[in-house]
């Protein structure tokens with residue numbers, strides 16, 4: 061599949077649920093109202109849509125959420141999607157998780173063909189972790205991470221850089237990832253969905269973090285690109301990579317290779333735009349995949365050139381009204 065700007069679409073990210081056992085302050089409001097269960101795609105429908113994308117040339121699938129591992133029966137979806145790895149139609153099946161349920165599922169994920177996981181963890185301080193996630197226990201996450209590594213899964217840690225929250229801890233986090241053999245990706249906060257706080261208060265530009273890292277570690281730029289918004293450095297002392305995702309301060313859209321599906325079947329062609337196509341109607345319209353394929357093709361033909369994330373300084377409202385847990389990170 062090629063979009064109107066000649067970009068090949070090979071990567072689908074799927075939010076399998078908008079629900080989560082955490083309420084990270086930058087992601088959700090404390091009293092989040094979740095989508096009605098009746099609106100959520102069944103696991104079979106999710107499989108059908110993912111499979112249609114694989115048949116259209118998608119080579120990488122990432123399940124996300126909300127927290128993907130709290131969705132009941134989600135392992136059966138991993139199991140069935142694993143068949144596309146076996147057939148050679150898919151290169152990678154992976155997930156982004158808060159790792160609270162990873163100790164339970166790591167071995168089975170490996171068995172389904174998953175080889176790498178992204179784990180979101182913003183701090184190594186139990187108190188900060190509790191406050192940031194509104195009640196999360198850090199030790200549960202660390203156990204999950206350990207179980208993943210023991211099961212043979214590669215682990216990448218995702219950390220949102222937050223001014224005044226984990227700002228001073230990031231150099232230590234680089235050290236901790238190095239000791240454990242994990243790559244690390246640092247993320248700037250994105251203005252997605254109303255939360256209880258003002259995001260501009262803890263927006264921390266990664267250029268500043270990079271400067272801070274340079275005083276402790278030896279950073280060398282590496283020219284790697286995944287078609288995503290990251291730029292990478294290698295850390296001389298640990299040999300591991302650190303990625304910087306800077307959606308607010310840089311434009312990375314020229315090489316975008318991905319689209320995103322919500323758990324209600326809305327396909328967003330860009331994380332930073334509200335345009336979407338309803339694949340649930342298409343999947344429910346017929347038992348054959350004709351209408352679904354047609355809807356996918358129409359969607360790709362409308363992929364926008366790029367995002368325009370801003371936090372409106374006058375109203376302080378986010379530029380994208382839906383929360384990250386709806387679209388999947």
Ligand code: SAM
Pocket residue numbers: 080086087124125126127128156157158178179180218219220247248249250251252384385388389
């Ligand atoms: N629950 C899983 C987790 O936390 O890994 C998967 C979903 S979560 C929405 C995916 C990623 O989005 C996480 O790494 C999280 O830190 C990030 N995220 C959530 N809200 C964000 C925001 N407003 N700006 C930047 N990153 C955000």
Ligand code: SF4
Pocket residue numbers: 080081082083084087088125126127158180385
């Ligand atoms: Fe849940 Fe992930 Fe959002 Fe945190 S970032 S509230 S773990 S979906």
